[in-house]
Amino acid sequence: MATILLVEDDTNIKDLVTFRLEMEGHEVTAVDDGRDALAVAQADPPDLAVLDVMLPGYSGLEICRKLRADASTAEIAIIMLTARGQESDVEAGFDAGADDYVTKPFSPRELARRVEALLARGQH
Known part of the structure:
Protein backbone atom coordinates (compact mmCIF):
# COMPACT_ATOMS: atom_id res chain seq x y z
CA MET A 1 0.00 0.00 0.00
CA ALA A 2 1.18 3.47 -0.86
CA THR A 3 0.06 6.94 0.14
CA ILE A 4 -1.19 8.96 -2.81
CA LEU A 5 -2.03 12.64 -3.07
CA LEU A 6 -4.67 13.29 -5.72
CA VAL A 7 -5.10 16.90 -6.81
CA GLU A 8 -8.17 17.25 -9.01
CA ASP A 9 -10.86 19.94 -9.04
CA ASP A 10 -13.45 17.92 -11.03
CA THR A 11 -15.48 16.08 -8.37
CA ASN A 12 -16.47 13.20 -10.66
CA ILE A 13 -12.89 12.50 -11.72
CA LYS A 14 -11.64 12.93 -8.16
CA ASP A 15 -14.19 10.40 -6.88
CA LEU A 16 -13.49 7.94 -9.71
CA VAL A 17 -9.71 8.03 -9.28
CA THR A 18 -9.95 7.86 -5.49
CA PHE A 19 -12.26 4.84 -5.70
CA ARG A 20 -10.01 3.03 -8.19
CA LEU A 21 -6.78 3.65 -6.27
CA GLU A 22 -8.38 2.68 -2.95
CA MET A 23 -9.56 -0.56 -4.62
CA GLU A 24 -5.89 -1.20 -5.37
CA GLY A 25 -5.17 -0.88 -1.65
CA HIS A 26 -3.74 2.62 -1.55
CA GLU A 27 -4.47 5.39 0.94
CA VAL A 28 -5.66 8.43 -1.04
CA THR A 29 -5.79 12.03 0.14
CA ALA A 30 -7.77 14.09 -2.39
CA VAL A 31 -7.74 17.88 -2.59
CA ASP A 32 -9.05 20.27 -5.22
CA ASP A 33 -6.79 23.29 -4.80
CA GLY A 34 -3.12 23.73 -5.68
CA ARG A 35 -2.21 25.59 -2.50
CA ASP A 36 -3.85 22.92 -0.33
CA ALA A 37 -2.01 20.24 -2.29
CA LEU A 38 1.37 21.79 -1.62
CA ALA A 39 0.61 22.19 2.09
CA VAL A 40 -0.53 18.56 2.38
CA ALA A 41 2.51 17.23 0.49
CA GLN A 42 4.95 19.24 2.59
CA ALA A 43 3.29 18.30 5.90
CA ASP A 44 3.23 14.55 5.15
CA PRO A 45 4.95 13.65 1.86
CA PRO A 46 3.04 10.97 -0.09
CA ASP A 47 4.67 8.19 -2.07
CA LEU A 48 3.05 9.46 -5.27
CA ALA A 49 1.07 12.49 -6.44
CA VAL A 50 -1.48 12.63 -9.26
CA LEU A 51 -1.79 16.24 -10.40
CA ASP A 52 -4.31 17.92 -12.67
CA VAL A 53 -2.71 20.81 -14.56
CA MET A 54 -5.51 23.38 -14.46
CA LEU A 55 -6.32 24.03 -10.80
CA PRO A 56 -7.25 26.92 -8.56
CA GLY A 57 -4.36 28.24 -6.48
CA TYR A 58 -1.23 26.77 -8.04
CA SER A 59 -1.35 24.89 -11.34
CA ILE A 78 4.42 12.45 -9.95
CA ILE A 79 1.82 11.71 -12.62
CA MET A 80 0.18 14.59 -14.46
CA GLU A 110 -4.62 2.29 -17.13
CA LEU A 111 -4.00 5.05 -14.59
CA ALA A 112 -3.92 2.44 -11.80
CA ARG A 113 -1.37 0.40 -13.80
CA ARG A 114 0.81 3.46 -14.32
CA VAL A 115 0.64 4.22 -10.59
CA GLU A 116 1.69 0.65 -9.83
CA ALA A 117 4.54 0.81 -12.37
CA LEU A 118 5.94 4.02 -10.86
CA LEU A 119 5.65 2.69 -7.33
CA ALA A 120 7.33 -0.58 -8.33
CA ARG A 121 10.28 1.34 -9.75
CA GLY A 122 10.57 3.16 -6.44
CA GLN A 123 11.99 6.16 -8.20
CA HIS A 124 10.99 9.12 -10.27
Whole structure:
Protein backbone atom coordinates (compact mmCIF):
# COMPACT_ATOMS: atom_id res chain seq x y z
CA MET A 1 0.00 0.00 0.00
CA ALA A 2 1.18 3.47 -0.86
CA THR A 3 0.06 6.94 0.14
CA ILE A 4 -1.19 8.96 -2.81
CA LEU A 5 -2.03 12.64 -3.07
CA LEU A 6 -4.67 13.29 -5.72
CA VAL A 7 -5.10 16.90 -6.81
CA GLU A 8 -8.17 17.25 -9.01
CA ASP A 9 -10.86 19.94 -9.04
CA ASP A 10 -13.45 17.92 -11.03
CA THR A 11 -15.48 16.08 -8.37
CA ASN A 12 -16.47 13.20 -10.66
CA ILE A 13 -12.89 12.50 -11.72
CA LYS A 14 -11.64 12.93 -8.16
CA ASP A 15 -14.19 10.40 -6.88
CA LEU A 16 -13.49 7.94 -9.71
CA VAL A 17 -9.71 8.03 -9.28
CA THR A 18 -9.95 7.86 -5.49
CA PHE A 19 -12.26 4.84 -5.70
CA ARG A 20 -10.01 3.03 -8.19
CA LEU A 21 -6.78 3.65 -6.27
CA GLU A 22 -8.38 2.68 -2.95
CA MET A 23 -9.56 -0.56 -4.62
CA GLU A 24 -5.89 -1.20 -5.37
CA GLY A 25 -5.17 -0.88 -1.65
CA HIS A 26 -3.74 2.62 -1.55
CA GLU A 27 -4.47 5.39 0.94
CA VAL A 28 -5.66 8.43 -1.04
CA THR A 29 -5.79 12.03 0.14
CA ALA A 30 -7.77 14.09 -2.39
CA VAL A 31 -7.74 17.88 -2.59
CA ASP A 32 -9.05 20.27 -5.22
CA ASP A 33 -6.79 23.29 -4.80
CA GLY A 34 -3.12 23.73 -5.68
CA ARG A 35 -2.21 25.59 -2.50
CA ASP A 36 -3.85 22.92 -0.33
CA ALA A 37 -2.01 20.24 -2.29
CA LEU A 38 1.37 21.79 -1.62
CA ALA A 39 0.61 22.19 2.09
CA VAL A 40 -0.53 18.56 2.38
CA ALA A 41 2.51 17.23 0.49
CA GLN A 42 4.95 19.24 2.59
CA ALA A 43 3.29 18.30 5.90
CA ASP A 44 3.23 14.55 5.15
CA PRO A 45 4.95 13.65 1.86
CA PRO A 46 3.04 10.97 -0.09
CA ASP A 47 4.67 8.19 -2.07
CA LEU A 48 3.05 9.46 -5.27
CA ALA A 49 1.07 12.49 -6.44
CA VAL A 50 -1.48 12.63 -9.26
CA LEU A 51 -1.79 16.24 -10.40
CA ASP A 52 -4.31 17.92 -12.67
CA VAL A 53 -2.71 20.81 -14.56
CA MET A 54 -5.51 23.38 -14.46
CA LEU A 55 -6.32 24.03 -10.80
CA PRO A 56 -7.25 26.92 -8.56
CA GLY A 57 -4.36 28.24 -6.48
CA TYR A 58 -1.23 26.77 -8.04
CA SER A 59 -1.35 24.89 -11.34
CA GLY A 60 -0.25 21.26 -11.42
CA LEU A 61 2.94 22.36 -13.18
CA GLU A 62 3.71 24.86 -10.40
CA ILE A 63 3.03 22.21 -7.75
CA CYS A 64 5.32 19.79 -9.57
CA ARG A 65 8.15 22.32 -9.74
CA LYS A 66 7.75 23.27 -6.09
CA LEU A 67 7.74 19.62 -4.99
CA ARG A 68 10.91 18.92 -6.97
CA ALA A 69 12.64 22.02 -5.51
CA ASP A 70 12.01 21.00 -1.88
CA ALA A 71 14.38 18.33 -0.52
CA SER A 72 11.60 16.81 1.64
CA THR A 73 9.31 16.23 -1.38
CA ALA A 74 11.76 15.94 -4.29
CA GLU A 75 11.52 12.14 -4.48
CA ILE A 76 7.70 11.91 -4.72
CA ALA A 77 6.64 10.11 -7.91
CA ILE A 78 4.42 12.45 -9.95
CA ILE A 79 1.82 11.71 -12.62
CA MET A 80 0.18 14.59 -14.46
CA LEU A 81 -3.49 13.85 -15.24
CA THR A 82 -4.88 16.49 -17.57
CA ALA A 83 -6.98 17.37 -20.59
CA ARG A 84 -4.00 19.27 -21.99
CA GLY A 85 -2.62 16.77 -24.47
CA GLN A 86 -0.70 18.80 -27.04
CA GLU A 87 2.93 17.83 -27.47
CA SER A 88 4.03 21.14 -25.93
CA ASP A 89 1.82 20.46 -22.88
CA VAL A 90 3.35 17.01 -22.40
CA GLU A 91 6.85 18.48 -22.73
CA ALA A 92 5.99 21.16 -20.17
CA GLY A 93 4.85 18.45 -17.75
CA PHE A 94 8.06 16.48 -18.09
CA ASP A 95 10.14 19.67 -17.96
CA ALA A 96 8.44 20.54 -14.65
CA GLY A 97 9.57 17.19 -13.26
CA ALA A 98 6.65 14.81 -13.87
CA ASP A 99 7.43 11.10 -14.12
CA ASP A 100 4.40 10.29 -16.28
CA TYR A 101 1.68 12.14 -18.18
CA VAL A 102 -1.88 10.84 -18.69
CA THR A 103 -4.39 12.73 -20.83
CA LYS A 104 -8.13 12.94 -20.25
CA PRO A 105 -10.28 11.16 -21.13
CA PHE A 106 -8.40 8.28 -19.53
CA SER A 107 -8.94 4.71 -18.44
CA PRO A 108 -9.00 4.38 -14.63
CA ARG A 109 -7.52 0.91 -15.08
CA GLU A 110 -4.62 2.29 -17.13
CA LEU A 111 -4.00 5.05 -14.59
CA ALA A 112 -3.92 2.44 -11.80
CA ARG A 113 -1.37 0.40 -13.80
CA ARG A 114 0.81 3.46 -14.32
CA VAL A 115 0.64 4.22 -10.59
CA GLU A 116 1.69 0.65 -9.83
CA ALA A 117 4.54 0.81 -12.37
CA LEU A 118 5.94 4.02 -10.86
CA LEU A 119 5.65 2.69 -7.33
CA ALA A 120 7.33 -0.58 -8.33
CA ARG A 121 10.28 1.34 -9.75
CA GLY A 122 10.57 3.16 -6.44
CA GLN A 123 11.99 6.16 -8.20
CA HIS A 124 10.99 9.12 -10.27
